[in-house]
Amino acid sequence: MAQKQENLSKNQKIVLDFIEKANQPLKAYSILFNVQKKGLKAPPQVYRALDRLVEIGKVHKIESKNAFVACKNSNCTISNATAFSICDGCEKVTEISNPKLSKYLSGFQDNSGMKYNKYNLEFFGLCKKCR
Amino acid sequence: MAQKQENLSKNQKIVLDFIEKANQPLKAYSILFNVQKKGLKAPPQVYRALDRLVEIGKVHKIESKNAFVACKNSNCTISNATAFSICDGCEKVTEISNPKLSKYLSGFQDNSGMKYNKYNLEFFGLCKKCR
């Protein structure tokens, strides 16, 4: 079963709270510096919380940036179909929530014999402001 | 203009040669270790070659693995539309060459105002052998 927020551990809550307030992708060490006042002193504490939050879909990792962002899809319980829009100008990252896109990709098959169960898509470009 | 292979510099050729022979994604430091006999002694030499090779589309970076693989699409000159299939079992990575998929994604638009000019897609699952 998917874990609910109230089941999160202390460190997991602290890390998730901070990421959710940020509204933008955060680096692990930036999270670490900012939660040190809450008692998380060393990298493994942050990385462990992040690993778990990613696993349960509360947080996504933006692979091209090594950064972590809260999931905007409130009922997202598992992170097996993610798509992001990344502005090369202002670095703004937005989670794409597009049913047609996710349906298309979730149903994607080719003749390689691979059985796909997860994907991550990152689009790059320029947003309105940066054009 | 896209750079042709014969225009590659010495270090770029050495690194590309090694990646092409591998037929699988390689880590930067594994490349470094293996090209030391060819005279590339320090990380920046490898990373600079990789940066350039990625820029001109000869090499792609598998972001979820921090690894580099030769482009299989022989006429690929710029790396703005990439899709990979990654087996979670044996770690085999294959570049997906599917015109319908690339057409769909290259033409993707949403109402965010973003103008997309590049994407990277990574599919995960299990290959025939690993199922």
Next chain:
DNA sequence: TTGAAAATGTTATATTATAACACTGTTACA
């Protein structure tokens, strides 16, 4: 109430990537 699983705290270290600077070779073109 106890024991297995999950989480925590901690130190150290591994892995990935870039900064900075001096130098070399090539090319264009005034």
Next chain:
DNA sequence: TGTAACAGTGTTATAATATAACATTTTCAA
């Protein structure tokens, strides 16, 4: 023909990202 611009090289050092390993504590269902 000299010189400026530029891409590439070599090198040392260090920054940034992530995990190993191990001891301890908490949780919670059997």
